[in-house]
Amino acid sequence: MATTKRIASILNIPVIATTQNAARLGDTVSEVSNLFSEQKTPVSVIDKTAFSMLVPEVTPLLSKGVESSAKHSVIITGIETHICVTQTTIDLLRQGHKVYLLADGVSSCNELERPIALARLAREGAVVTTSESILFELLGDAKHPDFRAISGLVKDTKEKTKGAVASLGKL
Template sequence: MAAQRRITNPALFICDLQEKFRPAIHEFPQVIKTAQKLLRASQILDIPVFATTQNAPRLGPTCPELGLDVPGGVQTAVHADKTLFSMLTPEVRKGMASLGSRLSCVIVGIETHICVTQTAIDLLREGHKVYVIADGVSSCNKEEIPIALARLRSEGVVVTTSESWLYECVGDAGIEEFRQIIGVVKESHQSTKDVLQTLCKI
């Protein structure tokens, strides 16, 4: 039997990682590191990327190190601006509709208790599988984060880590892209450790 991926129809959601928020968000650089890792994996595994900004005319573009929708950077299925807190804008919904009826949606970004939570709940209500990456989300007030994650678990969201999700997404060391994913994991080993120690303290 041919090697198959464990997670079917995955899509990566990057929520409002804008430069303007850098000074305000708890451990913002760590969230960026996790987003970068998942963006690299998305290119290897051909996972569509949905990105949003919150009121970009006032709050500015996404962080430049993510390289979203720039020449030679990560091309997104949709990169939409919004005033909604949920990422499910008409543009995002249209892009999702082209991918099939049930997606496995993995979310990173900010803020955990507002835009990430509302996006996750909307996706659940529409029948999608939802993963929120604990080492890839944050808020201005760090105390909001565990409360939001606990609520999301109770709603049916899978709260997991970026490395766990990557291995689950691949599911089989026999798939063609596994060596490249292992490369991403190895190259980000120290930063993953640092991020977990700051964003996922027990």
């Protein structure tokens, strides 16, 4: 997830983060929240009790700076794939947004829940992919002005990503 935040900063992608009932479950871990200050664009952090992150405070952020009826491509990372990630993805799909789920950017406390949730969400219409795959899809071409920065980040995290994908691929 930390790599995703760095990518969002380099490519100037807006970030909306939610916590699940922070008063009872705790704030976003510092390894992630510390990266928010590196963002070029503001990071919105919203606490919620609903399992989907599409709460009233988030919905207007999706249309910030664009026509309110515009549909977006949304990249999802998070924990509890079978609960919050699933409910958020289904809500976004129902609203007509294109949803990309990063298989190496989501987890569940029960590892057997993750692949079941990802398979279900793929059937629902979400694109299940990896962080490296979506990254180069976003760039589109090695001539992209941020290619060097992104390429360096991919090289720096290659072994970590390789290990994560290998472990997750076994589930």
